[in-house]
Amino acid sequence: MKDAKIIRLTVNGREREVGALPNETLLESLRGLGYFEVKSGCEKGDCGACAVLLDGEAVDSCLLLTWTVEGASITTVSGLGSVDEPHPLHKAFIDRGAAQCGYCTPGLIIAAKSMFDNDTREPSEDDMRLALSGNLCRCTGYTKVFDAIDEAARIMRERG
Template sequence: MQDIEIKVNGRPMRTTVAVDETLVDVLRQRLGVVEVKNGCGQGDCGACTVLLDGEAVNSCLTLAVQADGRQVTTTRGLGTAEDPHPLQTAFIEHGAVQCGFCSSGMILSAASLLQQNAAPTRDEIREGISGNLCRCTGYTKIVDAIDEAAKAGSSEERSAR
């Protein structure tokens, strides 16, 4: 077992983990960070996406010990119900959320894309979310939402607050 400290959405959290425990399991089961979803557990579905020091990764393929001393941003860190991120607003307005299981990861992948490319084409948006599976929407409304958020200039760095 190893003691670790992870800054989750700016808040330091400490816990003790087994060295082979994944970041998604530690976030959900030890730290109560349940907005991160655990889907396939092998990097295929993207439901567990988080930003690790600002970079979008599958938290099911990341060991919790590797996140020691680093920043983890979840969708809650992007925005809240009272003060939503433009991507979150666009997802709601476009009906890009159906069952909601993919939304957290989808929005974080989109945020990561817009940080690197503030004005993506629709093809670039599809490529940007290609690691995130959605079984409800058929993706069209998700791409619409990201497209609109990009046009509204959501690329500002909000995850660092």
């Protein structure tokens, strides 16, 4: 591929290399590598379906050019835990019925994880709403998403 450059990334703890064109977005690169859990909803940074953790911060991967994140550590929703060892957010989203069509769910979980990591483990209602404000969901009305995050916060507090 003309103009393509090899970019090294760590994705969910694994070293990966991707041949990226200068205008290729991180969203395109991640999906090209098979991380289909990173969803494309608008490619304009409006919907948050493509959110991943970039060195621990939630970002819209559609807004980042892959060339600009050389060497970065990326975490997708599947990097937070497995079916056998789920993250409390996975478990709470399942148990509280927080996913309907599920297309926005990976982005919502990433946004919530970023909030837990960076703000507080006891999010107020306002913390939670602000953290999710960049993630559109058309199915749930957010109520069960809020319930799930409350539940995950409780599980995490109990675990200490």
